[in-house]
Amino acid sequence: MPHSATVDLSGKVAVVTGSGRGLGLAYASALAAAGAAVVVNDIDEDIARKAADSLVEAGGRAVAEAVAVGTAEAADRLVDRAVSAFGRLDVLVTNAGILRDRVLWKMTDEDFDAVVATHLKGTFTCARAAAVRMREQGEGGRLILVGSPAGQRGNFGQTNYAAAKAGIAAMARTWSMELAKAGITVNAIVPVAATAMTETIPVFAPYVDAMRRGEPLPDALRKGEGFGTAEDCAALVPFLASDAARDVTGQCVGIGGDRLALWSHPQEVATAYAEGGWTPGTIAAAWHTSVGREPQSVGIPAPRLPETR
Numbered sequence: 001m002p003h004s005a006t007v008d009l010s011g012k013v014a015v016v017t018g019s020g021r022g023l024g025l026a027y028a029s030a031l032a033a034a035g036a037a038v039v040v041n042d043i044d045e046d047i048a049r050k051a052a053d054s055l056v057e058a059g060g061r062a063v064a065e066a067v068a069v070g071t072a073e074a075a076d077r078l079v080d081r082a083v084s085a086f087g088r089l090d091v092l093v094t095n096a097g098i099l100r101d102r103v104l105w106k107m108t109d110e111d112f113d114a115v116v117a118t119h120l121k122g123t124f125t126c127a128r129a130a131a132v133r134m135r136e137q138g139e140g141g142r143l144i145l146v147g148s149p150a151g152q153r154g155n156f157g158q159t160n161y162a163a164a165k166a167g168i169a170a171m172a173r174t175w176s177m178e179l180a181k182a183g184i185t186v187n188a189i190v191p192v193a194a195t196a197m198t199e200t201i202p203v204f205a206p207y208v209d210a211m212r213r214g215e216p217l218p219d220a221l222r223k224g225e226g227f228g229t230a231e232d233c234a235a236l237v238p239f240l241a242s243d244a245a246r247d248v249t250g251q252c253v254g255i256g257g258d259r260l261a262l263w264s265h266p267q268e269v270a271t272a273y274a275e276g277g278w279t280p281g282t283i284a285a286a287w288h289t290s291v292g293r294e295p296q297s298v299g300i301p302a303p304r305l306p307e308t309r
Contacts, residue, residue: 007242010035013086014241015078017069017126018096020047022195023146023230025054027093030234031241032060037086041078041096043068061086069096069122075129083133091142091241092130094123094168101157112160119164123171127186131179140183142241145172147188147252149300152263156299169252173265176250185249187240190263191233192226192256203303218305221257225303228257236260270294 009031019028020042028038032055040055042048045066055062065081067074082089097119100111127143134141150158151165172188179186194208204227211217211229221227236255239245254261272290274282 005244007034007238007244009091009238009241012036012090012241013039013082013088014091014093015039015041015082015089015126015130016093016095017041017078017122019093020044020051023191023193023233024093024095025051026230026234027095027237028062029055029058029060030231030238031091031093032058032062034238034242036091036238036241037061038063039078039082039085040064041069042066068118069094069126070117072125072129074122075125078126079129079133088137089130089133089141090139091144092126093144093146093237094126095146096122097146097161099158099161101161102159103157104159107159115160116164119161120167123168127171127175131175131182131184134184135179135182138182140185142245143172143175143179143184143186144237144240145169145186145188147172147190149190149192149254152190152252153300154298169263172252173250180249185240185245187245187249188252189233189236189240190252190254190261191230191236192254193228193230193233195230203305207305217257219258220305221303223258225305226254226256226259226261227303232257269296 014031014036016024016028016038018024019040028040028051032038038055038060040048040052040062042051043066048064048066052062052064063081063085065078067077079089098115100115102111123145130143145168147168148165150162151169154162169188172186175186194211207217207221217228233255236253240248252263254263270291272286
């Protein structure tokens, strides 16, 4: 086991969007356990309130704010709630999201717009409002954006979701540069866990059912696939919110099960040169023996799991 350091967020205030249940609630709970006051957000008022109450019952400080993220008005409400309840804002976790999976030729404008509005625009509007407040405070801050393996590699049937999550990774890199002078770090996390979004995947279903019966997940999942519970992913958020991560910014960090990983940024992996420039014909002649010799793979690799009983 690695050595452990103390992560203390006492005096810090966080907003976690989409934190009424699942991964969002796990993030909010981990922040509260580390000492931060938390604004719990969900579109459903009862769910948001119950989640906030659960943090308070566990000894934390929390309030609820029910609003659908996406608009500037919603973002301002969340920031204002943090300031009115706890006096400041130090951490924003943009977790809120929805799915509208369809293959390209069946995806409607509404399917596309709804996912992009929640994930991509919701991340943008909330981060903008948080950045304005953090810069006014003049004491730095943390933006923790929630990405996905689909945004890193693409995923069948998820044009809208993969595009939004890829955009979130790009925004993390961009904002890390723009906000560095203000002492605000910006990172994207790439969680993999048993949630309402993943439990419908057939290959994982029997393991999720077994987990709910109290059976442990096998190492092939926890280590090989980096797949576990929502709580397994939560530790990364207090770390990135803490002083221990003051020099970590512009990164995409994966977590799930027993695995912690750093995702690479896109970069050129092969180059070729033609004196005076390229023509369509010279590219065609050179492609398979130069830059196209080892094409990059796409999609999330299929899990390699043991047979279930």
